[in-house]
Amino acid sequence: VDAGGASSYRPTMTASWTPPIGIPGGTDTPDLVVDLDVVESNIARIAKEMARRGVDLRPHFKTHKSLRIARLQLEAGAVGVTCATLAEAEVLVAAGITDVFVAYPVWAGGAKAARVRRLHELGRLSVGIDDEVAAGVLGEAVRGSRARLSVLVEVDSGLRRSGVGGPDDAVVVARACRKAGLQVSGVFTHGGHGYGPGAAEKAARDEVELLRVVGDALADDGFEIATRSAGSTPTALRSAMGCVTEERPGTYVFGDWQQSVLGSCAPDGVALIVASTVVSTAVDGQFVIDAGAKTLSKDRPDWLPGHGYIPRFPGALVARLYDHHAACEVSDGAARPAVGEIVGVVPNHVCPVVNLARSLTVVRDGRVMDRWPVDAPARNT
Amino acid sequence: VDAGGASSYRPTMTASWTPPIGIPGGTDTPDLVVDLDVVESNIARIAKEMARRGVDLRPHFKTHKSLRIARLQLEAGAVGVTCATLAEAEVLVAAGITDVFVAYPVWAGGAKAARVRRLHELGRLSVGIDDEVAAGVLGEAVRGSRARLSVLVEVDSGLRRSGVGGPDDAVVVARACRKAGLQVSGVFTHGGHGYGPGAAEKAARDEVELLRVVGDALADDGFEIATRSAGSTPTALRSAMGCVTEERPGTYVFGDWQQSVLGSCAPDGVALIVASTVVSTAVDGQFVIDAGAKTLSKDRPDWLPGHGYIPRFPGALVARLYDHHAACEVSDGAARPAVGEIVGVVPNHVCPVVNLARSLTVVRDGRVMDRWPVDAPARNT
Numbered sequence: 001v002d003a004g005g006a007s008s009y010r011p012t013m014t015a016s017w018t019p020p021i022g023i024p025g026g027t028d029t030p031d032l033v034v035d036l037d038v039v040e041s042n043i044a045r046i047a048k049e050m051a052r053r054g055v056d057l058r059p060h061f062k063t064h065k066s067l068r069i070a071r072l073q074l075e076a077g078a079v080g081v082t083c084a085t086l087a088e089a090e091v092l093v094a095a096g097i098t099d100v101f102v103a104y105p106v107w108a109g110g111a112k113a114a115r116v117r118r119l120h121e122l123g124r125l126s127v128g129i130d131d132e133v134a135a136g137v138l139g140e141a142v143r144g145s146r147a148r149l150s151v152l153v154e155v156d157s158g159l160r161r162s163g164v165g166g167p168d169d170a171v172v173v174a175r176a177c178r179k180a181g182l183q184v185s186g187v188f189t190h191g192g193h194g195y196g197p198g199a200a201e202k203a204a205r206d207e208v209e210l211l212r213v214v215g216d217a218l219a220d221d222g223f224e225i226a227t228r229s230a231g232s233t234p235t236a237l238r239s240a241m242g243c244v245t246e247e248r249p250g251t252y253v254f255g256d257w258q259q260s261v262l263g264s265c266a267p268d269g270v271a272l273i274v275a276s277t278v279v280s281t282a283v284d285g286q287f288v289i290d291a292g293a294k295t296l297s298k299d300r301p302d303w304l305p306g307h308g309y310i311p312r313f314p315g316a317l318v319a320r321l322y323d324h325h326a327a328c329e330v331s332d333g334a335a336r337p338a339v340g341e342i343v344g345v346v347p348n349h350v351c352p353v354v355n356l357a358r359s360l361t362v363v364r365d366g367r368v369m370d371r372w373p374v375d376a377p378a379r380n381t
Numbered sequence: 382v383d384a385g386g387a388s389s390y391r392p393t394m395t396a397s398w399t400p401p402i403g404i405p406g407g408t409d410t411p412d413l414v415v416d417l418d419v420v421e422s423n424i425a426r427i428a429k430e431m432a433r434r435g436v437d438l439r440p441h442f443k444t445h446k447s448l449r450i451a452r453l454q455l456e457a458g459a460v461g462v463t464c465a466t467l468a469e470a471e472v473l474v475a476a477g478i479t480d481v482f483v484a485y486p487v488w489a490g491g492a493k494a495a496r497v498r499r500l501h502e503l504g505r506l507s508v509g510i511d512d513e514v515a516a517g518v519l520g521e522a523v524r525g526s527r528a529r530l531s532v533l534v535e536v537d538s539g540l541r542r543s544g545v546g547g548p549d550d551a552v553v554v555a556r557a558c559r560k561a562g563l564q565v566s567g568v569f570t571h572g573g574h575g576y577g578p579g580a581a582e583k584a585a586r587d588e589v590e591l592l593r594v595v596g597d598a599l600a601d602d603g604f605e606i607a608t609r610s611a612g613s614t615p616t617a618l619r620s621a622m623g624c625v626t627e628e629r630p631g632t633y634v635f636g637d638w639q640q641s642v643l644g645s646c647a648p649d650g651v652a653l654i655v656a657s658t659v660v661s662t663a664v665d666g667q668f669v670i671d672a673g674a675k676t677l678s679k680d681r682p683d684w685l686p687g688h689g690y691i692p693r694f695p696g697a698l699v700a701r702l703y704d705h706h707a708a709c710e711v712s713d714g715a716a717r718p719a720v721g722e723i724v725g726v727v728p729n730h731v732c733p734v735v736n737l738a739r740s741l742t743v744v745r746d747g748r749v750m751d752r753w754p755v756d757a758p759a760r761n762t
Binding site for chain 1: 407408409410411412443465466485486487488490491492493511512514515518535537541542543544545546550573658659660661662663664667669671673674675676678679680681701703704705706708719720721732733736737738739758759761762
C-alpha cells in the first residue's frame, strides 16, 4: 500500500478510546464477538448516506461472509452484493441472494467455465474484466445462454493492482467483450490506494475522475454505461458524487483498527472484537494472548505499529504474532493483565480475521443473542 | 523473529531451483497441490534420523492438520502427535490418535475446563504449563480423574514468547503442578529463535542447554523427568542430542520457501505448492495471480523479500498481497506469464497456508490421486 509517504506515521493510542463491546462470560477464546447494535447502526448510516446522494450501495460480502448480515444490508436498501470469488457468489446465489457482482478479473477457463455459466443462469450475475483474452474465454463460457452476461470493465485509479490504465485500453477490452457476446454495462474501480493516512481524499478524486473519463470514452464508443462503480471504505463517502452511480464498501459493517486510525470508522463504529485469553506472563515486559496469526492474521500496513489494538491496555503493543500466540509488549512498570484474564483485541483488518473463523458470537448489550456461521470461509476459488 | 542481525539478507533465487511438483490439469485455482512421494520421503528421512539418534519424534499437527498425514507419521515411527490447541487435540482423539501433547500453555478455565477433562479421560493427553496460577486451574479441571494429567513445564530457550526463564522459576511452577495434583513428566522448549539465516545452530544449542539445566533442576527437586522435548524444523536435527529425548518438528513434512532459504529443506523436499492462475497483466511490470492473502497468508519474515517464490519465474517478486490478488513484479523486459496461465507458488510459511484451505490435492508423478480434507482448519480454541 502506498501510504502517501507516511511510513513513519504512528497513530495516537488513547486510553479513552474504547469500542462499546463487552465480552460475554463463558466465551471460549479466541472468539469473534460482534455487537449487533453497532452492525445495524453502521449499515443504516451508510445506507442513508448513499440514499441521500442518490448512489446505489452494493456492499462487499468478503468482509463478513455472513448471509445474515448480507440480508440486513439488502433490507436496508442495498441494490445487491459484491463479492470477490465465484465460490462466494455460489454461496450467495444458493441462499437466494442473486444480484451479485464479482468485482474481480475472473479467468473463466478450466473448471471455472461451467461455474460461471451456472451462476449466470441461476442469478443476476455480473463480473469484472480487464483483458481481451479473458473476455474471449468468458464469452465462450456463457455462449448460448438465454441472456448476455453483464461485465464491468475494471479501471486502475492508482492502486496498480488490476484494471486497465485509461480510456484507450478500456475501449479495446470493451470491444473484445462485445465481440465475445458479453454485455458491457459499466466500469468499476477500487481506490485501494486510499488505505493510508491522509490518502483517501486523493484516492476518491482519482476514482471519480477515472470513472468519468473511461465511462465517457466507452459511451462515446457506443456502449451503454449504466454503472460507474467505486469501492473501498475509506473512499466510499468521498467518491459517491459526480458520475459515480454505485459504491462497494465492505469493511464499514464491522470497522477495524486500520479504519479507526484512518478516520473512516468512529470508535463507536467498531462492531467486532477478538476475545482472547492471557495464557502466559512468564517473559518480562509482555503478556501473551491466545489470538495468534491464525486468528488475527498478519495483515499489518507499515503505518500501523502492531497487529491490533487492545482498548483495555492502550499502551500494549501487539508486537509479535505466532500461529497461536500474540506477544504483547508493555513498557516498564505499565499494567499488564494476569494469566487467565480475557481481553479484547480490535484487529488491524477485519476481512481476513473473519475468513479465519467459523462463527461469530453475536451480542447486544453484552449478552449473547446467537452464534452466526461464517457462511463462506476460505471460499477462494 | 530475531533474525540474527540479518535484516538485509536476501536469498539467492536461482532459475535452477524447481521443486518437483507438477500442477495437474483441471486444477481449479487457488489450490494446494501436495506431492505424496515427497511427503513420504520427508517423513521417512526425519523418522530415520531420529531413530538413529535414539530420540523420539512427535511431529506437530498444526502444519498439515491432516489425519491421513498424521497416520503416515505414526506408521513411520512417531511416538505420538504434538498440537497447539485443545480443538486440534479433539480432532485427533476423535479419530483414534490419542497420544497427544498440547505444546501450549493451556488456560483451563471457563469452557476449556470440561474440554481438557474429557480429552484427559479419553486419551493419553499431556499439556504445557509455565505458570503457577494456570497450574492450579488445570489441576481443578481434572480433579477426581482416574489418572493424573501429565504436564510438561515450558522453558524459554531464547524466543521470548512463553516458558519460564530458568531452573528456579521452573521449580516454582513444577511444585505448583504437584500441589494441584498434576504429574510433572518433563520439560519442553521451542527454539523458534532459530528461524533466521544462520540462527539455527545457536538456537539448537540453547534448546539443549536449557533442557539440561532445567530438567536437572527439576530432577534434583524430586520430579521424574522422563521427557526433555525440543521443537522446530530448523533446529530438530541439530538439537536431537545430549539430554534431549524428543523432537517436535512440524514444517519438515511439507517444507516451504522459508525453510528452503534457511537450508532446513532441500529443493526436492518441498512437497506443497500453491497452484494459482494469472488473472491480470493490465498493469505494466507485473502480473497478478489469484492466490492472495486469504490463500498465501501474509506471513513474511523481514529477511524474505516477497510473499512466496515462483519457481517458473524466479525473478518475479511476490510483492504485494491483497485478500484475493498477489501482484508479482518483474524487472523490465523480463518474461511474465500470460493471463490464464497457471503458476505454482512455494509459500513462505506453509502452516498458515494449510489452515486457510479446506483440502489438499494429492498427486504422484503429476497425477491426481485423491483430495484429502484439511481436518482441523481454524480449530483455534
